[in-house]
Amino acid sequence: MNRPISARPSVSIKAVDKIWTPEGRTPVEALRGLEFDVAPGEFVVLLGPSGCGKSTLLYMIAGLEGVSGGSIVCDGLPVTEPSAERGLIFQEASLFPWLTIADNVAFGLSIQGVLPVRRREIAIEMLKRVGLGDMLDKKPDELSGGMRQRAACARALAMKPKVLMMDEPFAALDVQTRSRMQDFLLQIWRDSGASILLVTHSIDEAIALADRVVVFTARPGRVKTIVPIDLPRPRPTRDPRYHEYRDMFTELLAAEVDRAFAEQEAA
Numbered sequence: 381m382n383r384p385i386s387a388r389p390s391v392s393i394k395a396v397d398k399i400w401t402p403e404g405r406t407p408v409e410a411l412r413g414l415e416f417d418v419a420p421g422e423f424v425v426l427l428g429p430s431g432c433g434k435s436t437l438l439y440m441i442a443g444l445e446g447v448s449g450g451s452i453v454c455d456g457l458p459v460t461e462p463s464a465e466r467g468l469i470f471q472e473a474s475l476f477p478w479l480t481i482a483d484n485v486a487f488g489l490s491i492q493g494v495l496p497v498r499r500r501e502i503a504i505e506m507l508k509r510v511g512l513g514d515m516l517d518k519k520p521d522e523l524s525g526g527m528r529q530r531a532a533c534a535r536a537l538a539m540k541p542k543v544l545m546m547d548e549p550f551a552a553l554d555v556q557t558r559s560r561m562q563d564f565l566l567q568i569w570r571d572s573g574a575s576i577l578l579v580t581h582s583i584d585e586a587i588a589l590a591d592r593v594v595v596f597t598a599r600p601g602r603v604k605t606i607v608p609i610d611l612p613r614p615r616p617t618r619d620p621r622y623h624e625y626r627d628m629f630t631e632l633l634a635a636e637v638d639r640a641f642a643e644q645e646a647a
């Protein structure tokens with residue numbers, strides 16, 4: 381069910397351009413005039429052909445990269461630097477291999493100045509929430525890929541982010557684990573009340589998770605269309621409307637992938 385849209389967006393992307401200018405190489409126009417809002421507590425999925433600037437957008441919302449034009453406003457404030465209120469999770473869980481899972485989760489809290497005893501308490505609470513309560517003192521390489529990704533979620537959630545960004549978080553997982561992780565993510569999304577922006581290449585994942593799907597054009601990425609998913613959760617995969625969404629996204633993406641290939645060939 382879609383949530384009510386409140387007055388102030390959680391994330392507001394206003395006419396955002398991004399040109400990468402790598403030293404000694406031709407500049408790359410990654411995004412052009414990108415514009416959309418994310419409501420508080422909304423689950424937005426970003427779908428688009430490879431290289432259209434989806435990851436670039438997440439880095440900029442996270443404050444790890446600046447915009448070349450336009451602005452990104454989170455909770456009324458322009459993004460100028462990273463903040464604990466905006467968490468970013470990558471495809472491979474970026475945990476410190478030498479720390480236990482509990483210490484990995486507690487690490488970010490130490491930067492926030494939380495006292496050691498409280499850090500441990502929060503880490504235990506978060507790891508229990510993601511079903512890793514009996515793995516506290518394991519090192520990352522003792523965990524499966526899905527468990528590591530859940531630990532990365534616990535670490536991000538411990539910071540109580542208002543916005544959680546996920547860059548193809550389940551792409552490296554097998555189909556069954558991926559489906560479980562999607563259920564798990566919907567559960568922590570509901571519990572945390574955070575807004576989520578998730579990048580995926582999977583149309584089924586987009587339909588399974590999103591309140592709205594933002595479809596990007598081929599590079600330079602612009603908003604091609606925004607599609608609200610008007611189906612109950614869990615999404616009824618046998619419902620004819622599910623298949624209508626599927627066909628629509630397949631067509632939208634195919635058109636952009638064709639365009640990207642045609643431009644590459646012409647270049």
Ligand SMILES: Nc1ncnc2c1ncn2[C@@H]1O[C@H](COP(=O)(O)OP(=O)(O)OP(=O)(O)O)[C@@H](O)[C@H]1O
Pocket residue numbers: 400401402408409410428429430431432433434435436437599
């Ligand atoms: N650090 C960087 N320096 C220079 N160019 C970059 C950098 N990061 C990304 N780019 C370029 O910007 C464009 C957009 O890349 P980005 O990774 O954001 O796309 P994407 O939509 O996430 O792609 P994919 O779906 O394949 O992960 C690409 O042409 C890429 O080569």
